[in-house]
Amino acid sequence: MGELWSNWAGQQVCAPARVERPGSEDELAETVAKAAAEGRGVRPVGSGHSFTDTCLTDGVMIDQTHMQRLLDVDTATGRVTVEAGIKLHTLTAELARHGLALENQGDIDAQSLAGALATATHGTGARFRNLSAQVLGCRLVTASGEVLEIDEASDPDAWRAARVSLGALGVISQYTLQCVPAFRIHRIDEPRPIREVLAHLDELVEGHDHFEMLALPHTDTALTLASRRTDEPADPPGRFEAWLNDDFVPNTVVGALAGLGRRVPTQVPRIARLMARVAGRYEQLDASHRVFAHDRRVRFTEMEYAIPREHLAEAFSRVMAVIADRRLPVLFPIEVRFTAADDAFLSTAHGRETGYIAVHQVVGAEFETYFRAVEAIMDDYDGRPHWGKRHYQTAATLAPRYPGWEAFAAVRAHLDPEGVFTNDYVRRVLGPPSV
Numbered sequence: 001m002g003e004l005w006s007n008w009a010g011q012q013v014c015a016p017a018r019v020e021r022p023g024s025e026d027e028l029a030e031t032v033a034k035a036a037a038e039g040r041g042v043r044p045v046g047s048g049h050s051f052t053d054t055c056l057t058d059g060v061m062i063d064q065t066h067m068q069r070l071l072d073v074d075t076a077t078g079r080v081t082v083e084a085g086i087k088l089h090t091l092t093a094e095l096a097r098h099g100l101a102l103e104n105q106g107d108i109d110a111q112s113l114a115g116a117l118a119t120a121t122h123g124t125g126a127r128f129r130n131l132s133a134q135v136l137g138c139r140l141v142t143a144s145g146e147v148l149e150i151d152e153a154s155d156p157d158a159w160r161a162a163r164v165s166l167g168a169l170g171v172i173s174q175y176t177l178q179c180v181p182a183f184r185i186h187r188i189d190e191p192r193p194i195r196e197v198l199a200h201l202d203e204l205v206e207g208h209d210h211f212e213m214l215a216l217p218h219t220d221t222a223l224t225l226a227s228r229r230t231d232e233p234a235d236p237p238g239r240f241e242a243w244l245n246d247d248f249v250p251n252t253v254v255g256a257l258a259g260l261g262r263r264v265p266t267q268v269p270r271i272a273r274l275m276a277r278v279a280g281r282y283e284q285l286d287a288s289h290r291v292f293a294h295d296r297r298v299r300f301t302e303m304e305y306a307i308p309r310e311h312l313a314e315a316f317s318r319v320m321a322v323i324a325d326r327r328l329p330v331l332f333p334i335e336v337r338f339t340a341a342d343d344a345f346l347s348t349a350h351g352r353e354t355g356y357i358a359v360h361q362v363v364g365a366e367f368e369t370y371f372r373a374v375e376a377i378m379d380d381y382d383g384r385p386h387w388g389k390r391h392y393q394t395a396a397t398l399a400p401r402y403p404g405w406e407a408f409a410a411v412r413a414h415l416d417p418e419g420v421f422t423n424d425y426v427r428r429v430l431g432p433p434s435v
């Protein structure tokens with residue numbers, strides 16, 4: 001038997017026929033063409049941080065660990081070309097060395113660039129779009145081993161499709177990104193009453209470059225993360241303070257309390273109130289990539305929905321009410337974020353200012369009752385699930401929620417008519433490859 005593969009949360013497992021680790025675009029093209037000629041399915045994989053079965057295959061898995069080079073940097077224009085397998089933490093450190101940065105980031109940087117882009121990974125900030133909006137162009141290896149150069153000028157539809165592709169069009173070998181000059185972020189994390197945050201939500205979202213709320217279920221407390229971009233010199237927290245707030249509390253303390261809650265679900269509301277007391281004020285002023293992303297080690301599973309921003313407060317309140325009314329043993333915070341609209345066909349923020357609501361459960365705890373209850377609420381708001389996070393939708397329920405659905409399907413039918421890059425997940429959420 002070959003290698004067993006599992007995702008970060010350890011809940012998605014498969015036994016690919018083989019795992020290939022090409023070291024260059026030529027090797028990648030050869031590998032893909034050989035697998036397709038053998039009649040095998042092909043799935044690219046990044047860091048395995050998706051919670052869905054999106055990477056699973058019994059065919060050939062392509063791991064781009066050996067394709068992480070920075071190929072070209074133009075510091076004058078901010079245009080950067082990189083191999084698709086580069087990890088976000090490597091990319092942002094390299095960009096910083098050249099006085100550049102990603103415009104926005106999510107809350108971790110362990111993902112590969114290709115993996116993060118393929119599922120429309122996002123951060124928060126109502127004026128900023130998700131990561132895929134920074135893609136100027138890419139190179140895509142199709143099933144025949146042909147390498148296509150895709151950008152807005154040469155093929156606008158393929159470009160809008162390839163920016164968020166779910167790995168369903170082929171394997172991307174390189175991206176050219178539009179980066180921004182390096183900047184610093186001043187972020188203040190502090191606990192506040194949830195009702196106060198909701199009463200001033202628009203002000204908080206508009207008044208900060210990046211605003212996020214982590215609301216603790218069974219309590220009236222939220223931790224708010226409010227940031228502004230600045231040119232002020234960095235003033236990072238001391239080592240002890242950083243360790244306490246970035247490592248010990250979110251990893252060790254939350255891990256211990258989440259484990260306790262899993263073993264004694266009846267005590268969850270009490271533990272949640274204890275967590276609310278642990279949440280304190282924490283301030284950071286540092287390079288953007290150091291403030292955006294932190295190491296998260298407590299293993300959990302997650303669902304996240306993108307809904308029109310104007311419905312955010314109502315949908316969020318309904319999620320909190322479901323947890324309270326049904327006494328769901330939920331300890332992880334409800335995470336609320338915002339992004340601007342964009343135009344990638346399958347971006348969760350396609351064509352609309354977006355609010356995101358994410359729910360989590362610690363690995364080992366039952367999650368389906370909770371996640372299905374939350375999904376039923378999100379259905380009322382035309383919710384679009386994060387492609388890398390758990391959901392129960394199908395192509396039939398998703399198609400009406402994406403104005404670019406048909407256009408994506410046409411690109412896919414053209415680039416992968418045989419469905420070489422289609423696995424069970426892709427079949428469920430996008431349907432068969434031909435239109």
Ligand SMILES: Cc1cc2nc3c(=O)[nH]c(=O)nc-3n(C[C@H](O)[C@H](O)[C@H](O)COP(=O)(O)OP(=O)(O)OC[C@H]3O[C@@H](n4cnc5c(N)ncnc54)[C@H](O)[C@@H]3O)c2cc1C
Pocket residue numbers: 008043044045046047048049050051054055064084085105106107108110111112113114115116117118119120121122123165166167168170171172173296386387388389
């Ligand atoms: C702790 C944690 C924190 C997270 N925080 C955030 C967050 O802040 N914001 C957010 O939006 N999401 C977040 N996520 C979700 C995560 O960003 C996405 O699931 C992302 O897709 C994972 O990237 P990856 O490199 O692990 O990709 P994988 O999960 O390995 O793969 C994801 C998809 O990318 C495809 N793919 C990989 N490489 C290629 C390629 N070369 N060409 C074409 N397709 C390819 C795969 O086939 C698959 O469909 C988080 C996940 C975890 C576990």
